[in-house]
Amino acid sequence: MSSRSCSVQVFQTEAGRWSVKSDAPGANVVDYASQGDAIAAAVRMAMAEGALLTIHAAEDARSEIDFAGCCAPQGCLKVA
Template sequence: MSSQSCYVRVFQTEDGQWSVRSDAPGAGDVDYPSQGDAITAGVHMAMAEGALLTIHAANDAKTKSEIDFAGCSVSRVASIA
């Protein structure tokens, strides 16, 4: 696990929406209608914050995948056509 202090989580809410949560100061939960949208937003947020991204499986807070973006530097994001 990384030593940085910021974490970003992607998880499914009780009402079936997908949410992204950052523990950065002033950040709140942001809800998305699909898992893909939430993962995309979570990846962007984690990259910007140099955070550890945790993606929880649907309806299961115990099953997760983690990607550590600490130390990553992205000067620009390429668009996919």
């Protein structure tokens, strides 16, 4: 059983942009111009928070990746 503290979601807005949302305290929704940029940012965020990452596709299908207990090398989590 994982000790997940939060979740991170990637979804497409009605305006066609891609957003990343975390339910961590104080987190804001951040918009990105492309799905790839949003997913890259969400993966870094989920790994840093040990979160469950859910990616909602444009067709409303979804994929989940659980980063609870995952460690990444120190240099991998730099935000551009």
